[in-house]
Amino acid sequence: MTINAANTDKAREAVPAIARPKEPAHIIRSDVEAIEVAERLAAEFVKGAAERDRDRIWPVKELDAFSQSGLWSINVPKAYGGPEVSYATLAKVVEIISAADSSIGQISQNHLGVVAAIRTVSDEVQKKLLFAEVLKGTRFGNAFSEFGSKRAVDFETRFTDHGDHVIVTGQKFYSTGALLAHLVPIVALDDQGRAWYAIAERDAPGLTVIDDWSAFGQRTTLSGTVILDRVKVPKTHLVPGYKGYEVPTADGAIFQIIQVAVDTGIAKAAIDDTIDFVRTKSRAWVDSGLEKATDDPYTLQAIGDLTLRLHAAQALLREAGHAIDRAVLEPNAQTVAHAQIVTAEAKILSTEVAIAATNKLFELAGTRSTLAEHALDRHWRNARTHTLHDPVRWKYSILGKYFLNGENPPLHAWS
Structure with missing residues (x-):
């Protein structure tokens, strides 16, 4: 029985397709270059992030710059002309972009995941065909999930x-x-x-x-x-x-690690904006006897705590990337389970610090930080929305089963 309840009344408002790029995309040549390019793009993307969020402006030129930069082909294997950077580097790229604009960072997720899946399951002819498209700058979208199915894995299409x-x-x-x-x-x-x-x-x-x-x-x-x-x-x-899910592969962990990187990016942006606001705009509390908000002992403790938790999440994110690298090169039950477990650990920490940092921002920065002109509420809204992608309460269960009972995580895109 079909229970899809999405609204289709707007079918007449269908959005026309956009043209493919006229020029081939750049091809990244190293992990170092990938990070450098991401940082350069992020410096531009952050400039209009608040306006795009406020007015829901589509990031058309930003996406074109992102995919044409070569960052959308960084996990194409070297054997097919791609950079094949470490998944630790790929995750860092997504984090950097997401700190500037988390919507843009998330848009790349399914594209990069599908590229990884092609590597895992396609035959040689298909790999050559589709990887060539990706290297030219072709962007994959996503039509995966369905609105009203009983579970995320139940498809009617x-x-x-x-x-x-x-x-x-x-x-x-x-x-x-x-x-x-x-x-x-x-x-x-x-x-x-x-x-x-x-x-x-x-x-x-x-x-x-x-x-x-x-x-x-x-x-x-x-x-x-x-x-x-x-x-x-x-x-x-x-x-x-x-x-990709009939036998142990890294495909699920790859989809997951990109979600983690979006959340660490949101957390980093929130912490950076909190620090900037407290330094430049916040006032010391009346009972503190202090001249500057930056000397408030409770604020110092909170910033230290948030920064520590972010660094812990980022460290696990790097470890997860390296574990995925190993699972891609040598896929078996042990390497894949290890990649899934470390990624799940990173997912828990990234979710918790993203929500904590975006909430704590207003407590530490003060009432002035809620003014619309600062647009700081977007960090909390983005964190609260994106971290719902798959519930971390089930990540704790995965960890417990693995460490207590030796049970490997299930094989699917949410694990």
Whole structure:
């Protein structure tokens, strides 16, 4: 029974596709260059972040700059002409971008995850074809999750076989990045109930993307509805995603580590803005007997605590990246479980520090920090929205089962 309850009344407001880039994207050549490019882009993205959030301005030129910079192909394997940077570096890149604008950081997540999945499950012909697209600057969007299914892994979207192509029908929501993508990977089931990525052209007949994302945070991730009405996808672009979870692979941990990096980015931005506000605008409390807010012992303790917790999350994020590197090169039950566990630990800490830092900002900075002109509420809204992606209470359960009972985490994109 179909229980999808997403609003489709706005189908007439479908967003047209955007053109592919006219020039090929730059190709990053080292981990060091990847970080340098991310820092340069972040310095530009942060300038309009508050305005984009306030007015829900689509980050069109920012996304073009991001993908054309080469940062969207950094996990393409060297054997196919890509940089194949460490996943510790990839996570740091996402954190840097997310500290400037967490919506832009999140938009890259599913693209990078699909690139990783192609490496894991595609045959040589498909890898060469799709990696070449990524290296040119083609952006993957996302049409994975569905609005009203009982569980996140329950999909109603299906495809039927028509020889050299398949026909996809269904409806999606939380489709981060689909509005401004060039290709849209669709999670669809075959007649055996196996999940594939059917990668459709953004302007394919029957593929409708609606701008109906109304969350109070991550407002410009453009994560709205995708309607699929008999969408034709060539089999060259039909990726057997299910194979990435039939046996131990790093695919799930890769999707997860990018989520962690978005949250550490939000936390860092909130802490940096708190420090700047306390230094330049906050007043010492009347009973403190102090001249400057920066000398308040309670503020000093809180800043020290938040910074420590952020550094702990970042350290686990780096360790998770290196663990994923090992699991990619030598996938087995042990290496994959270790990557999942360290990533889960990082996910817990990043969630907790992102929420704590964005909440504590106002307590430490004072009433003046709530004024609209400062736009600091976006950090809390973004943290509260993004950290709901998958609940950390289940991460604690995964850790307990692993350390107490020797039970490896489940194999899926949320673990």
